Amino acid sequence: ELKVEQNPLFLSMQEGKNYTIYCNYSTTSDRLYWYRQDPGKSLESLFVLLSNGAVKQEGRLMASLDTKARLSTLHITAAVHDLSATYFCAVSDRDDKIIFGKGTRLHILP
């Protein structure tokens, strides 16, 4: 059974700092997704990573996928307050079932 673990689950950081959120998963997969959720809102797709070594960047966020290590990272560069949100990773298993991590609540202090 595919399990997806994110860490940390909560992160408070200063504006201007860099940090990384980690997403580990337990069985083979080559498709991983990152979503953002603002408080009380829906989930918004950020990145879709479809192969080993995939790297995608949008503004201050960069996501990468290492299928051999079963690890994806979401790197935040020079954080700004607007990036405060909860970030979810999700992984497709071999039956194309999508499993979500529990989410990382990111709080960026001005």
Added chain:
Amino acid sequence: EAQVTQNPRYLITVTGKKLTVTCSQNMNHEYMSWYRQDPGLGLRQIYYSMNVEVTDKGDVPEGYKVSRKEKRNFPLILESPSPNQTSLYFCASSLSRGRFYGYTFGSGTRLTVV
């Protein structure tokens, strides 16, 4: 505008009173799914549908029903709601399960059962 529309956004109901949460998408997506989101538990799949008249259970289907009579609509039915079904519910759709490029989510329905 491509979107998934859920209604209602907020609902307070009493135990045992049947309710339906509607979900409609305008993107001609084959795959639709319902999730519930609870603090500390993340998103858990309730039911999914790979196409018209094809539905299957997710991880937490007890107490819920769904139907997929048309491609665009995928209502979630609670025949006899109980307080443990108080949650935030999301409908989501995707082009197809086999060619999954991520979900488009609805805006969510916050359900309270008293």
